[in-house]
Amino acid sequence: xxxxxxxxxxxxxxxxxxxxxxxxxxxxxxxxxxxxxxxxxxxxxxxxxxxxxxxxxxxxxxxxxxxxxxxxxxxxxxxxxxxxxxxxxxxxxxxxxxxxxxxxxxxxxxxxxxxxxxxxxxxxxxxxxxxxxxxxxxxxxxxxxxxxxxxxxxxxxxxxxxxxxxxxxxxxxxxxxxxxxxxxxxxxxxxxxxxxxxxxxxxxxxxxxxxxxxxxxxxxxxxxxxxxxxxxxxxxxxxxxxxxxxxxxxxxxxxxxxxxxxxxxxxxxxxxxxxxxxxxxxxxxxxxxxxxxxxxxxxxxxxxxxxxxxxxxxxxxxxxxxxxxxxxxxxxxxxxxxxxxxxxxxxxxxxxxxxxxxxxxxxxxxxxxxxxxxxxxxxxxxxxxxxxxxxxxxxxxxxxxxxxxxxxxxxxxxxxxxxxxxxxxxxxxxxxxxxxxxxxxxxxxxxxxxxxxxxxxxxxxxxxxxxxxxxxxxxxxxxxxxxxxxxxxxxxxxxxxxxxxxxxxxxxxxxxxxxxxxxxxxxxxxxxxxxxxxxxxxxxxxxxxxxxxxxxxxxxxxxxxxxxxxxxxxxxxxxxxxxxxxxxxxxxxxxxxxxxxx
Amino acid sequence: xxxxxxxxxxxxxxxxxxxxxxxxxxxxxxxxxxxxxxxxxxxxxxxxxxxxxxxxxxxxxxxxxxxxxxxxxxxxxxxxxxxxxxxxxxxxxxxxxxxxxxxxxxxxxxxxxxxxxxxxxxxxxxxxxxxxxxxxxxxxxxxxxxxxxxxxxxxxxxxxxxxxxxxxxxxxxxxxxxxxxxxxxxxxxxxxxxxxxxxxxxxxxxxxxxxxxxxxxxxxxxxxxxxxxxxxxxxxxxxxxxxxxxxxxxxxxxxxxxxxxxxxxxxxxxxxxxxxxxxxxxxxxxxxxxxxxxxxxxxxxxxxxx
Numbered sequence: 079x080x081x082x083x084x085x086x087x088x089x090x091x092x093x094x095x096x097x098x099x100x101x102x103x104x105x106x107x108x109x110x111x112x113x114x115x116x117x118x119x120x121x122x123x124x125x126x127x128x129x130x131x132x133x134x135x136x137x138x139x140x141x142x143x144x145x146x147x148x149x150x151x152x153x154x155x156x157x158x159x160x161x162x163x164x165x166x167x168x169x170x171x172x173x174x175x176x177x178x179x180x181x182x183x184x185x186x187x188x189x190x191x192x193x194x195x196x197x198x199x200x201x202x203x204x205x206x207x208x209x210x211x212x213x214x215x216x217x218x219x220x221x222x223x224x225x226x227x228x229x230x231x232x233x234x235x236x237x238x239x240x241x242x243x244x245x246x247x248x249x250x251x252x253x254x255x256x257x258x259x260x261x262x263x264x265x266x267x268x269x270x271x272x273x274x275x276x277x278x279x280x281x282x283x284x285x286x287x288x289x290x291x292x293x294x295x296x297x298x299x300x301x302x303x304x305x306x307x308x309x310x311x312x313x314x315x316x317x318x319x320x321x322x323x324x325x326x327x328x329x330x331x332x333x334x335x336x337x338x339x340x341x342x343x344x345x346x347x348x349x350x351x352x353x354x355x356x357x358x359x360x361x362x363x364x365x366x367x368x369x370x371x372x373x374x375x376x377x378x379x380x381x382x383x384x385x386x387x388x389x390x391x392x393x394x395x396x397x398x399x400x401x402x403x404x405x406x407x408x409x410x411x412x413x414x415x416x417x418x419x420x421x422x423x424x425x426x427x428x429x430x431x432x433x434x435x436x437x438x439x440x441x442x443x444x445x446x447x448x449x450x451x452x453x454x455x456x457x458x459x460x461x462x463x464x465x466x467x468x469x470x471x472x473x474x475x476x477x478x479x480x481x482x483x484x485x486x487x488x489x490x491x492x493x494x495x496x497x498x499x500x501x502x503x504x505x506x507x508x509x510x511x512x513x514x515x516x517x518x519x520x521x522x523x524x525x526x527x528x529x530x531x532x533x534x535x536x537x538x539x540x541x542x543x544x545x546x547x548x549x550x551x552x553x554x555x556x557x558x559x560x561x562x563x564x565x566x567x568x569x570x571x572x573x574x575x576x577x578x579x580x581x582x583x584x585x586x587x588x589x590x591x592x593x594x595x596x597x598x599x600x601x602x603x604x605x606x607x608x609x610x611x612x613x614x615x616x617x618x619x620x621x622x623x624x625x626x627x628x629x630x631x632x633x634x635x636x637x638x639x640x641x642x643x644x645x646x647x648x649x650x651x652x653x654x655x656x657x658x659x660x661x662x663x664x665x666x667x668x669x670x671x672x673x674x675x676x
Numbered sequence: 677x678x679x680x681x682x683x684x685x686x687x688x689x690x691x692x693x694x695x696x697x698x699x700x701x702x703x704x705x706x707x708x709x710x711x712x713x714x715x716x717x718x719x720x721x722x723x724x725x726x727x728x729x730x731x732x733x734x735x736x737x738x739x740x741x742x743x744x745x746x747x748x749x750x751x752x753x754x755x756x757x758x759x760x761x762x763x764x765x766x767x768x769x770x771x772x773x774x775x776x777x778x779x780x781x782x783x784x785x786x787x788x789x790x791x792x793x794x795x796x797x798x799x800x801x802x803x804x805x806x807x808x809x810x811x812x813x814x815x816x817x818x819x820x821x822x823x824x825x826x827x828x829x830x831x832x833x834x835x836x837x838x839x840x841x842x843x844x845x846x847x848x849x850x851x852x853x854x855x856x857x858x859x860x861x862x863x864x865x866x867x868x869x870x871x872x873x874x875x876x877x878x879x880x881x882x883x884x885x886x887x888x889x890x891x892x893x894x895x896x897x898x899x900x901x902x903x904x905x906x907x908x909x910x911x912x913x914x915x916x917x918x919x920x921x922x923x924x925x926x927x928x929x930x931x932x933x934x935x936x937x938x939x940x941x942x943x944x945x946x947x948x949x950x951x952x953x954x955x956x957x958x959x960x961x962x963x964x965x966x967x968x969x970x971x972x973x974x975x976x977x978x979x980x981x982x
Binding site (some may be wrong): 268 | 681784876880890
């Protein structure tokens with residue numbers, strides 16, 4: 079072997095070695111049974127997990143959720159001296175924002191100018207000029223998102239998900255990816271729950287009766303309810319007289335409480351959303367909240383009815399979740415809830431003192447434990463409570479109790495978040511597509527190899543060799559990049575196989591052409607390669623440009639496709655131009671071949 | 677094997693017929709697209725739910741279970757939404773448009789309602805019942821469409837630029853024309869089948885772009901090479917010669933790629949199917965367009981300039 083060949087061989091072997099080496103963890107991980115996995119040390123498993131090609135959620139099953147932070151709500155929380163004008167401004171802003179893809183703060187500034195809103199009036203703590211305030215609010219928003227990410231990370235960790243990905247997207251979104259999650263409903267509520275715990279005093283029966291009478295009077299005089307109903311798309315709007323919309327007629331007595339039938343909830347909300355009624359409640363420092371779940375009762379006619387309890391509470395919380403230091407799931411030992419799961423909370427020392435003061439001052443009153451604006455229970459305070467212990471009861475399952483304990487420990491989100499995009503793939507669907515995809519890839523590859531070997535004979539073997547190595551090296555690169563393989567990524571693999579076969583075909587056809595012209599084998603190979611290279615480079619580079627652009631601008635799946643395609647192009651050019659060339663040169667240097675099998 | 681060498685087919689003789697066919701197909705596709713392209717929730721926003729029942733169900737049955745969906749006290753009649761089978765008669769896909777006042781966790785709410793109503797046909801474990809759930813808010817949909825469009829357009833512009841430098845501007849126009857032709861007609865055929873366009877199918881379209889481009893460049897490269905010796909006199913002959921010279925490569929590559937795609941189409945499973953179908957159509961059209969659009973365009977443009 080001459081020197082030139084030897085250097086090339088070493089280079090090729092080095093690169094092949096690197097490819098196989100970087101694929102090694104993936105192979106090992108794939109073939110590892112769960113049993114054996116449990117025998118490995120944690121570090122080893124972590125190393126393997128980190129260095130394998132990850133399967134995307136579309137293949138593996140899991141949930142991908144994009145949460146959007148409610149920035150209008152954040153602005154509302156930060157503002158002081160709010161008046162009617164500010165409310166209108168904020169309403170318009172949040173409407174525009176939910177229909178507009180632009181930056182929130184650009185919209186904010188534009189709206190403030192359009193509506194001639196004096197920002198310093200509402201945000202005196204954040205600066206004196208419009209620019210200063212906007213700048214400061216941006217920082218606040220950023221801070222809020224970072225806190226949200228931290229809290230969600232915390233919740234996910236406690237929930238126990240392997241390899242969660244949580245990242246910020248743009249200025250107001252958080253992407254959460256949880257692979258292999260079975261119960262997506264539970265995971266979703268865990269992520270979304272604001273986890274705002276509030277302890278609120280329940281208003282006494284007299285003032286509740288008074289307010290119900292007052293609301294009845296107001297609701298009767300206003301007819302804006304009908305207008306309201308027509309804009310709520312798809313609600314079953316039945317034509318009912320004004321009398322049926324009376325507040326009190328919707329309510330049912332349930333023991334000492336008042337309740338509302340599940341089917342009447344929208345009517346209740348329509349009444350409570352009326353401006354005059356909002357004002358009335360504000361003026362009396364009160365609010366209505368519902369119980370967290372409906373209870374089934376049998377009514378006088380023997381039918382089942384699902385009923386929510388309606389609570390009339392003080393508007394402001396006596397104490398909020400910030401004081402909670404620990405929350406654990408317990409099974410209640412005594413009382414009516416014995417045997418049911420409860421969440422037991424401990425408060426910080428400052429919180430405990432405050433709690434003792436509140437309970438001391440409100441003996442014989444009821445206190446509602448409110449989580450995310452839903453009342454979980456409203457026990458009567460019998461005596462002053464020291465030591466900061468409190469419980470939450472009325473939970474449906476141990477899972478629910480665990481999740482509440484998790485969110486309470488991890489802390490409340492500073493601003494609510496909403497899901498703007500979600501993709502859940504059930505594990506079975508993902509597994510099916512992986513299996514079917516892999517099998518058909520292998521069958522397809524075998525057919526291609528069979529075809530080129532039949533068509534090109536000996537040279538077909540060389541081409542097949544180069545195609546297989548292209549795939550191995552490409553997977554190796556993906557493992558090195560710690561890339562995630564998704565369905566579009568598989569498309570990229572197919573295209574790569576296609577392009578790699580193509581490069582070989584271009585070369586072979588050229589060599590054949592040169593042979594037909596009567597050239598000797600060595601010079602036909604030389605000339606064939608030389609001419610084919612320009613074609614291959616041009617064709618691949620153009621596609622490479624497309625891949626690079628797609629990588630830059632594309633989102634999620636498109637990006638995955640672009641990564642595979644880009645590296646596929648580089649790898650297939652390497653195997654077609656350098657590796658197969660080496661094989662041809664090696665064969666022809668050893669013996670004087672008289673006929674090339676091509 | 678060597679039956680593809682020394683062919684002397686006069687491809688350019690059928691140039692006019694090719695243009696006519698392509699124009700007809702392109703116009704047909706534009707009409708198809710205007711009639712209504714089945715955009716998935718990725719671009720329009722909405723909710724898509726895939727459910728797996730434990731026994732066969734009828735579409736009618738599922739539809740009637742959607743008539744009265746109650747979520748957080750709000751009632752929805754979703755019986756008019758799209759319901760179709762997904763692979764087998766026990767799996768269904770339901771696509772629901774987005775509502776203005778959509779309650780939180782709308783998709784899950786819908787699933788829970790159907791589960792309650794059709795409990796006797798659903799698997800016991802609710803997690804096995806849910807094949808997939810996707811929700812995209814209209815706002816994100818607009819963003820995703822914008823991004824996808826922007827990436828395709830900027831890729832096309834850069835390719836135009838590259839080919840103009842490496843070849844000639846006229847070559848670049850031919851190549852881009854062929855690309856647009858391929859995407860348009862594949863889109864048209866795609867929308868005929870009723871499959872919907874999702875981010876994954878966009879990836880399939882990009883694959884076609886890559887493939888067709890590759891194919892076009894190989895032929896254009898041959899033309900460029902032959903132009904060096906024979907110039908642009910009798911340009912149609914040069915083009916014919918170039919296409920014939922690269923015919924072996926064109927057919928073998930198309931055939932091998934089609935092999936993989938057809939296997940994928942048959943055995944690849946329900947998710948991959950629309951994707952494989954798109955690629956199959958694209959590869960056929962891409963091969964054709966390299967000859968009749970990219971090269972045909974060159975032949976016409978040189979003819980008129982000479």
